Amino acid sequence: MKKRNYAKYLIVKEYLPLFIVFTLITTITFFSSLMASDFYCPSSDNGSMLALTAPMMVFAAALPLFVYNYKYSLKRGDTYYQLPLEQKELKNTRIIAGLCILVTSFILSSLITSFAQIVRYILAPDSKIIAHITYFKYFHAGYLFAAIGVSLVTVVIEYFISCFCCSLASKPISALLINVSLQLILILTLNASMQFARMMCEIAQVNEHTTYIIGDLSNVAINYSPGVVIGFQLPGYIATKYAFDVFNHSFPFATDNRYLAFLIICIVLEVLVGALACFFTLYMKDGSGESCNNYGFANKKLNSLFFLSIIPVLMFFLSLDQLFGFPDVIGVVIVAASYYLLFALFIGSFKMPKFNYAIIGGMSALFIFAKIALSLAIVAVRN
Amino acid sequence: MIQISNATKRFEQKTAISSLDLNIESGVIGLVGQNGAGKSTLLRMIAGVYQADEGDIFIDTYLSNTKQAKELVFFLPDDPYAPVSSDIKAVFEFYQIFYSIDKAIFDSLITKFNLPMNVRISKYSKGMRRLLFIALSLSVNCKYLLLDEAFDGLDPLVLETVKEEIVRICKDKEKTVVVSSHNVTALEKLVDKFVIIHDGKLSSDGDLDSLGETFIKYQAIFDKQCNEETLSKLGLNILSYRKAGSLHNFVIDNKDNKDIEKALETLKPSLLETVAIDANEIILLQMALANKEDKHHEKA
Numbered sequence: 001m002k003k004r005n006y007a008k009y010l011i012v013k014e015y016l017p018l019f020i021v022f023t024l025i026t027t028i029t030f031f032s033s034l035m036a037s038d039f040y041c042p043s044s045d046n047g048s049m050l051a052l053t054a055p056m057m058v059f060a061a062a063l064p065l066f067v068y069n070y071k072y073s074l075k076r077g078d079t080y081y082q083l084p085l086e087q088k089e090l091k092n093t094r095i096i097a098g099l100c101i102l103v104t105s106f107i108l109s110s111l112i113t114s115f116a117q118i119v120r121y122i123l124a125p126d127s128k129i130i131a132h133i134t135y136f137k138y139f140h141a142g143y144l145f146a147a148i149g150v151s152l153v154t155v156v157i158e159y160f161i162s163c164f165c166c167s168l169a170s171k172p173i174s175a176l177l178i179n180v181s182l183q184l185i186l187i188l189t190l191n192a193s194m195q196f197a198r199m200m201c202e203i204a205q206v207n208e209h210t211t212y213i214i215g216d217l218s219n220v221a222i223n224y225s226p227g228v229v230i231g232f233q234l235p236g237y238i239a240t241k242y243a244f245d246v247f248n249h250s251f252p253f254a255t256d257n258r259y260l261a262f263l264i265i266c267i268v269l270e271v272l273v274g275a276l277a278c279f280f281t282l283y284m285k286d287g288s289g290e291s292c293n294n295y296g297f298a299n300k301k302l303n304s305l306f307f308l309s310i311i312p313v314l315m316f317f318l319s320l321d322q323l324f325g326f327p328d329v330i331g332v333v334i335v336a337a338s339y340y341l342l343f344a345l346f347i348g349s350f351k352m353p354k355f356n357y358a359i360i361g362g363m364s365a366l367f368i369f370a371k372i373a374l375s376l377a378i379v380a381v382r383n
Numbered sequence: 384m385i386q387i388s389n390a391t392k393r394f395e396q397k398t399a400i401s402s403l404d405l406n407i408e409s410g411v412i413g414l415v416g417q418n419g420a421g422k423s424t425l426l427r428m429i430a431g432v433y434q435a436d437e438g439d440i441f442i443d444t445y446l447s448n449t450k451q452a453k454e455l456v457f458f459l460p461d462d463p464y465a466p467v468s469s470d471i472k473a474v475f476e477f478y479q480i481f482y483s484i485d486k487a488i489f490d491s492l493i494t495k496f497n498l499p500m501n502v503r504i505s506k507y508s509k510g511m512r513r514l515l516f517i518a519l520s521l522s523v524n525c526k527y528l529l530l531d532e533a534f535d536g537l538d539p540l541v542l543e544t545v546k547e548e549i550v551r552i553c554k555d556k557e558k559t560v561v562v563s564s565h566n567v568t569a570l571e572k573l574v575d576k577f578v579i580i581h582d583g584k585l586s587s588d589g590d591l592d593s594l595g596e597t598f599i600k601y602q603a604i605f606d607k608q609c610n611e612e613t614l615s616k617l618g619l620n621i622l623s624y625r626k627a628g629s630l631h632n633f634v635i636d637n638k639d640n641k642d643i644e645k646a647l648e649t650l651k652p653s654l655l656e657t658v659a660i661d662a663n664e665i666i667l668l669q670m671a672l673a674n675k676e677d678k679h680h681e682k683a
Contacts, residue, residue: 002481005480006480006481013466013473013476014466073464075462075463076464078427078432078458078462078463078464079460079463080464081430081432082430082431082432082453082456082457082458083481084450084453084454084481084482085453086450288433288434288448290427290432290433290434
């Protein structure tokens with residue numbers, strides 16, 4: 001009873017302002033994107049699904065910061081950890097209530113916008129002419145709902161990944177850092193493998209077609225929206241290549257085989273990561289009020305692990321993105337600034353011990369050295 | 384009964400509570416100690432906000448971090464949380480989800496404390512916020528009430544009303560109240576028993592009479608030159624010493640039941656009389672005694 005009443009309270013009171021703001025933003029973004037599109041040429045309307053998904057992905061990533069806000073301040077911690085609920089009950093009620101408003105917000109904004117588009121179609125002066133050739137293809141329920149469904153799954157997965165990351169932290173800034181780090185590692189792992197494959201093709205001088213495929217996959221799936229979390233990639237990719245490209249293809253998910261393998265890998269990876277995040281989020285112990293408002297992880301042992309493993313990995317991947325191509329000053333500055341930001345976020349202060357500056361300087365120097373060495377190696381292999 | 388046995392709580396390098404044993408039975412208990420002594424940590428451990436690293440805390444028969452134990456306890460922290468942009472009604476609705484609250488008591492206290500109903504709590508002064516949460520905690524139907532520095536920011540007139548209400552409601556509802564404060568005066572005429580915490584350990588506990596039983600306060604004028612060291616050399620355990628002109632004020636802990644006056648005769652006093660010690664002073668002296676014993680142990 002307490003759980004149900006609390007869930008009701010969360011939905012109707014605590015999360016309501018977030019629900020209203022994000023539903024409005026999503027509806028307006030999606031609506032304006034659809035309205036601005038060429039009504040007679042649906043295949044040019046590739047960005048529409050991304051306009052629905054992008055604000056929702058931000059919502060899904062940001063909402064867990066509110067779900068776990070009782071862990072982020074001593075004041076809230078004192079209140080929430082003394083409540084007569086099992087800690088798991090308290091946590092899971094907040095997670096499920098959050099999921100409810102996320103899904104409702106998504107469905108509501110999709111329905112409002114789709115309804116507006118139908119009204120727009122009905123009011124169009126030559127609707128009867130385009131009815132059979134464009135509109136029904138464009139608004140074929142299968143395509144639309146498949147795209148919305150895939151986007152919804154991705155948004156939910158993103159929510160659980162973010163929940164998992166936020167549950168590990170005890171301060172919003174740490175939650176943000178852990179969240180961004182994990183998602184960056186996921187996307188940069190794919191990015192690096194693509195870059196590596198492309199380089200291997202270049203070195204091996206394989207035929208143009210293979211190079212093109214790998215390069216194209218990288219461009220479409222990874223560089224579609226560079227630097228954006230993995231969750232953004234998939235719906236954008238599906239939306240652009242399948243769901244709305246119905247003008248040229250008969251069925252959205254069985255058109256271009258070149259992309260299908262990568263699409264499946266993406267879906268499997270994303271669902272797997274999401275399922276794991278969901279499992280750990282719901283079954284993990286919640287700790288107690290003592291870690292509230294501390295920097296880094298709630299579990300102090302993970303702090304050193306994060307510092308010793310994930311930060312160097314992030315540094316490596318951040319460097320990798322800038323590593324290819326001729327050494328330039330801007331690349332070095334970007335890498336050094338990224339290192340500095342990582343350290344600052346982890347420590348929770350932009351002022352840091354001299355030792356950290358030495359690490360940042362050393363890592364930047366190593367990056368310059370690696371970049372020069374790699375460029376020389378590529379030139380040597382090509383010649 | 385709240386039963387604390389061998390409870391220890393560490394925060395990284397610092398031990399906030401160290402092997403503490405304490406039984407809290409009934410009535411109003413005053414938890415006192417210096418800043419950083421571990422009062423708030425102990426209350427949080429009882430409320431289940433913190434978990435003991437070692438030892439156990441039982442609320443009746445339940446471990447303090449269980450749901451059943453939490454149903455018996457209401458903890459009012461030093462800086463209580465109120466939902467954003469909430470008013471009295473919203474706070475009541477929030478806590479009502481988790482606790483059974485006596486609305487009649489809550490409404491009567493809100494009226495008594497003159498708290499405006501339709502004003503956001505963020506607009507309240509510190510004292511008004513305190514009063515609201517005191518009203519809430521007194522209306523919650525929990526057997527144990529833990530109040531952490533609850534009287535901070537209250538003016539003396541309101542403080543008296545609050546104390547009267549705590550005594551009245553807790554007597555009616557048979558509640559056990561643990562109220563922590565570093566202001567001992569605020570606890571006067573409220574608590575039945577004091578628990579003094581020093582450096583995370585239980586220093587002493589009991590009512591004022593038993594706590595001040597061995598303390599004797601003198602004021603004296605001596606013909607001979609005299610200072611704290613001279614008095615100590617007589618084998619007296621001096622807890623506090625002050626000199627104003629030729630008048631010496633000092634408190635002796637006479638645990639060993641020595642003939643103090645015979646010892647002081649050697650300093651040829653022209654005036655020697657005992658003075659009453661107030662509650663505040665007894666607690667301060669107990670803290671001073673704990674400090675002194677600590678230093679003694681360190682030296683040893």
